Amino acid sequence: MDSIVVAGNGPLHGQIPIAGAKNACLTLMPATLLTDQPLTLTNAPRLSDIRTMTELLGSLGAEVASLQQGQVLALSSHDLTSHRADYEIVRKMRASILVLGPMLARDGHAVVSLPGGCAIGARPVDLHLRALEALGAELDLRDGYVHATAPGGLKAARFEFPIVSVGATENALMAATLAKGTTVLVNAAREPEIVDLAQCLRRMGAQIEGEGTSTITVQGVDSLGGATHPVVTDRIELGTYMLAPAIAGGSVECLGGRLDLVQAFVDKLEAAGVEVEETALGLRVTRKSDRLQAVNVATEPFPGFPTDLQAQFMAAMCTADGVSLLEEHIFENRFMHAPELMRMGAQIDVHGGTATVTGVEKLRGAPVMATDLRASVSLILAALAAEGETVVSRVYHLDRGYEHVVRKLGACGAKIERIKA
Ligand code: EPZ
Numbered sequence: 094m095d096s097i098v099v100a101g102n103g104p105l106h107g108q109i110p111i112a113g114a115k116n117a118c119l120t121l122m123p124a125t126l127l128t129d130q131p132l133t134l135t136n137a138p139r140l141s142d143i144r145t146m147t148e149l150l151g152s153l154g155a156e157v158a159s160l161q162q163g164q165v166l167a168l169s170s171h172d173l174t175s176h177r178a179d180y181e182i183v184r185k186m187r188a189s190i191l192v193l194g195p196m197l198a199r200d201g202h203a204v205v206s207l208p209g210g211c212a213i214g215a216r217p218v219d220l221h222l223r224a225l226e227a228l229g230a231e232l233d234l235r236d237g238y239v240h241a242t243a244p245g246g247l248k249a250a251r252f253e254f255p256i257v258s259v260g261a262t263e264n265a266l267m268a269a270t271l272a273k274g275t276t277v278l279v280n281a282a283r284e285p286e287i288v289d290l291a292q293c294l295r296r297m298g299a300q301i302e303g304e305g306t307s308t309i310t311v312q313g314v315d316s317l318g319g320a321t322h323p324v325v326t327d328r329i330e331l332g333t334y335m336l337a338p339a340i341a342g343g344s345v346e347c348l349g350g351r352l353d354l355v356q357a358f359v360d361k362l363e364a365a366g367v368e369v370e371e372t373a374l375g376l377r378v379t380r381k382s383d384r385l386q387a388v389n390v391a392t393e394p395f396p397g398f399p400t401d402l403q404a405q406f407m408a409a410m411c412t413a414d415g416v417s418l419l420e421e422h423i424f425e426n427r428f429m430h431a432p433e434l435m436r437m438g439a440q441i442d443v444h445g446g447t448a449t450v451t452g453v454e455k456l457r458g459a460p461v462m463a464t465d466l467r468a469s470v471s472l473i474l475a476a477l478a479a480e481g482e483t484v485v486s487r488v489y490h491l492d493r494g495y496e497h498v499v500r501k502l503g504a505c506g507a508k509i510e511r512i513k514a
Contacts, residue, residue: 096486097499099476100458100508104343104380107505109334111349111375112138113324115494116401117286118166119188120263121293121324122146125155125168126195127267128297130319132168137324139163141492145186149178153192173200180206180237186493187211190218191260193241194268197230201243207234212465214424220254220261227252228265228272249274249313257282257394262309263290269311270299276311283307284395285354289325296320328354330495332402333470335359335378337502339367340409341477342380345505350376357398361406364388365413387415387452392422404430404471411439411475413452421446430468433461437472437479458483463490470495477507484512 113136123146125132137143139162147157147166154174158167176196183189183206196203208218222232222239229248233240249272254261262282267290269276281287283305291304297320300312331350338345339362352359352371359369362378365385370377387410392400400423410417411434421427428448431441436459440451458481463469469490476483485491488511491498499511 094486094514095488096484096512096514097473097488097491098482098484098510098512099473100482101477101479102506102508103341105338105341105345105477105502105505105507106343108346108348109501109505111326111331111334111347112496114138114286114289114327114329115140115142116329117289117325118143119146120191120286120290121322122150122157122166122168123191123195124267124290124293124297125150125170126153126173126192127199127270128317128319129171132297132319133321134166134168135164135321135323137164137166138327139496140494141489142186142188142494145182146188149182149189149192152179152182153196176200176203178205183208187216188260190221191264193221193239194225194264197225197241197243198247198268198271201246203241205239205241207237207239212429213427220256220258221264224252224254224261224265225268228268228276247272249276251277251279253279254281259284259286262287266290266301266309266311267294269313270294270301270317272311272313274313276313278309278311280307281309282394285325285328293320293322296322326351326354329399329401331355331376332358332399333405333474333495334501335362335369335376336405336409336474337477337505337507338378339365339380339385340412340474341507343506344377344379346372346375346377348375352376357396358402361388361390361398365409385409385413387413387417387450389418391420394423400424400427401467403427404467405474407431407441407448407450408434408471408475410450410452411441411456412454412478415452417450417452419448419450421448429464430471433464433468433472434475436461437475437483439475455480457481460484460486463487466490466494470498473498473502473509477502
């Protein structure tokens with residue numbers, strides 16, 4: 094297993110290109126299952142999760158051609174050979190559950206492995222299943238799989254999500270595009286990735302209104318066509334790299350960065366003493382003072398502060414002036430980066446869903462271990478300003494959601510290299 098070595102090396106200066114959103118691409122790709130026409134996605138990120146979704150769609154008989162070094166995905170599911178998503182693939186990536194709704198909607202049957210838990214929480218899929226049942230699906234859970242049928246096709250419904258769920262909203266939205274009648278999804282997720290999915294589905298001929306709000310209305314159609322759609326910018330990669338100059342000092346321009354995708358995060362960054370400026374090419378981030386100010390954060394569904402940036406923001410608060418409270422309201426176990434940051438000298442007290450971070454002057458480099466995707470990159474961010482060398486092991490977690498971290502940070506002056514195992 095590879096590791097990444099980082100040595101504190103002073104302020105960063107330069108530009109970092111931001112890729113297409115992993116979490117948008119992982120729901121746009123299964124949309125190919127809704128149509129027998131070709132779907133082309135541009136601005137696709139080159140990540141191991143995208144390769145896993147490609148493998149899953151391939152196992153169903155869909156074709157996924159990766160063009161222009163992976164930045165363009167040409168998908169077609171004209172002739173599916175299977176409607177079974179095996180545990181062997183699903184266990185690698187929970188987003189695999191997103192093939193369920195589209196297969197059910199177009200072909201009336203699907204067998205999809207339950208994803209099982211993951212490091213940051215139990216992450217059940219009960220809301221996906223309840224929403225699809227509301228649309229007329231008949232589900233039988235046995236031997237770790239969901240056996241789903243929709244005899245006579247899906248039928249429109251009004252479904253209210255008891256809690257906001259990004260994935261369940263995506264599954265229900267895709268299924269509803271081919272359900273007979275008008276579907277209303279209430280308390281739907283508002284994430285930009287949902288908006289991006291709706292815009293792509295509309296290009297395919299779907300009739301959708303209200304994406305980005307809590308109520309999405311879908312008028313079912315008989316069939317969908319093909320489309321070409323650009324994957325939206327990755328707001329989590331954007332926020333991650335905005336924290337690099339915040340932590341190390343300096344000034345970095347994030348190319349393709351859009352303020353509307355990260356407004357709640359930027360509000361907290363500015364409160365901590367960082368300047369964020371919109372430029373012709375994206376967002377420029379400059380740390381004005383010698384030390385960040387401690388800021389409290391509570392993660393919420395969009396448009397609130399994103400849970401996927403909590404670990405990275407904690408890394409910034411470790412050396413801030415003062416005490417900050419970070420409340421994790423979305424997942425039940427998303428502080429696994431805390432003990433690793435403490436190995437670097439951070440002062441963090443975790444009680445239930447709240448972490449209290451008391452800023453110290455400097456962290457010290459140490460061997461640390463990545464535990465999940467966002468925790469892994471928070472350790473790299475913390476190491477940028479630590480005294481001495483940090484070795485982050487198990488960086489395969491990182492490859493799931495970040496392409497070329499070493500190259501992107503190295504180009505801005507970071508002392509960082511990847512050590513092949
Ligand atoms: C998506 O996961 C993202 N993944 C996650 O990003 C992100 O953290 C999360 O949304 C929240 O924004 C992808 O888009 C591939 P949820 P998802 O359903 O859809 C509970 C990353 O780092 N829940 O909004 O699985 C769930 O346990 C990943 O890129 C149920 O109880 O998240 C959680 O507590 C990590 N039943 C809460 O809802 C369900 O059926 C929100 O989960 C579904 C979810």
